[in-house]
Amino acid sequence: MIEPMIEHLGWLVILPLVASLAALALFWMLPNWSRPGIYFAVTVPPEFRETPEGRQILRRYRVQVTAHVAIGFAWPSLIVGIVWVAFGPLVSLLMARERVMPHAVKPSMVREAVLAPRAAHLPGGWLLQLGPFAILAATAIWLHLHWSEIPDRFPVHWGIDGRPNGWSVRTPAGVYGPLVFGASIIAGMAVLTYGILRHTRVQRAPGSGSVHLDFPHQVAYFLVAVEFFLAACMSAVALLPLTSNPGIALVLILTVLLLAAIFPLAHWLNKSRAPFADAHPLDLAGDGTLDEHWKMGVIYFNPEDPALFVEKRFGIGYTLNFGHASSWLILALVGVLPLVLLLALRHS
C-alpha cells in the first residue's frame, strides 16, 4: 500500500516538474524566436536587442518568468499552479512589450516582390498529405477486423494514480470516435498549411539579391510532421480497447521526446528567417506589418492587408489576419468544428 503511494507521489512531483521546466524553457527562449527587427512584438532597429536597455528588458523578463514558474510549481493546488505557470509568464511578456514600446521605430515602407508565379504545392504533394489519413484509415480497418475482441466497456482515460477514470462503450462512435476527431484536426491543419503557402507574404529583405521562400515551406513541412504525429497518437488512443493501459511512464517519455524535438525545430525554423547578409540594416526593422495593427502583439487586425496569414510576432509560425471575414471562417473550420464533433461524439 505504501509503495504505490510513494510511486504515485513521485509522479505527482515529476510530471509538474517536467511541465514547469518545459514552460520555463519555452518562455525563456520566446524573445529569441523572432525577426531581428521585432523585439517583444515591437518594431525596433535590429541592433536594439544588444543595447544595454534591450538586454535589461530581457533580463528583467526572464527573472519574472522564472519567479512565476517557481511559484506555480510550488503552489499547493495543482489547478492554481497550472494557471499561474501558464498566465504569469504571459503577463511578464506583455509587461516587457510595454517597456520596449518607447524604443519602437517606424518600419521601412518599401516593399519588394518577386515577379514570378509562386508554387503553392503542398509539401510532398497530395500523396504525403494523405499519409496521416492513411494511418487513421488503417487503424479503423484493424479495429473493424477485431471488432469482436473489443470489450463492451473499456477505459479511455487514466488518473495520475494509474487507475481508469473514464470509460467508453463498443459502439461505432465510441470506437471510431478518436479517429474521426483526429481526421478533423488533421484536415484543418492541411487547410492551414495550404493557406500559409498561398496567402502569406513572402518576406524578402529589401536590397538583397535572393528570395526568402524558405520560411513558409519549412513551416509547412513542420505542420505535416505534426499531422503524422497526431495521426499516430490518435491511432494509439483508438487502439486502447485492444491494448493494455499505456502507463504513465510512456506518456512522460513521449512528452519529453516531443518537448526535446520542439526546441531544435524552433531554432531551425527561426534560422531560416535570419536576415540576408547583404540587406541594409534600415530595411530590417519590422516584419512588413505595422505595430498599430497588432493587439497586444498577438492578434493581427488589418483589413487593408490582403494577406490572410502573417508571421507571428511572439514565437514562430503564422497567425491569421482577423481583419478579413475569411479568417474567422478558417478559425471556425479549424478550431470550432473539431470541438463540435468531439462533443457530438461524446453525446452519442
Added chain:
Amino acid sequence: MANAPILRVDLASPCPVYEQIVSGIRALLVSGAFEAGQQLPTVRQLAVDLGVHHNTVAEAYRVLAEEGWLDLRRGRGAVVLERQGPRPSPEARQGFARRLEELVAKAIADGVPRAGIAGRMAALAKKIESGGVR
C-alpha cells in the same frame, strides 16, 4: 525563382502605388528582363506580397495590358507579350522630351552632379543603341 526580377515600391511615396507598379514592371519589360510568354504573378499574389489592395495591382496590370505589354486572359494570369513598338504620336514625342527635361531639372535641383547626369544619360543612350533596351 532566385533570379526572378524584383519589383520595388515605396508605400510612403507620394507617387500612387499603381503608378510605381506600372513604372517598375514597364522598366523591367523594356530592359528585356522577361521573355515573351513568361507569366507574371497573379493579381492576388502580387497584392499580398506588396501589402496593397488587389484593385491597385489589377489597375496596374490593366494599364500595361493597354500598352500592349501583357495579355490578361482569365484563368491564365498575366502573360508577357512580344510587343511591336507602336509608331509614336507627335504628342508622345513632345511629352517624352518635356518629362526628360523636367527630370533632369529636378535632379539638378536635388543636387545630383551635372556630370553624373550626363554620364548616366550617355550610358543609357549607348544601351538603347545597342538594343539592350527594347
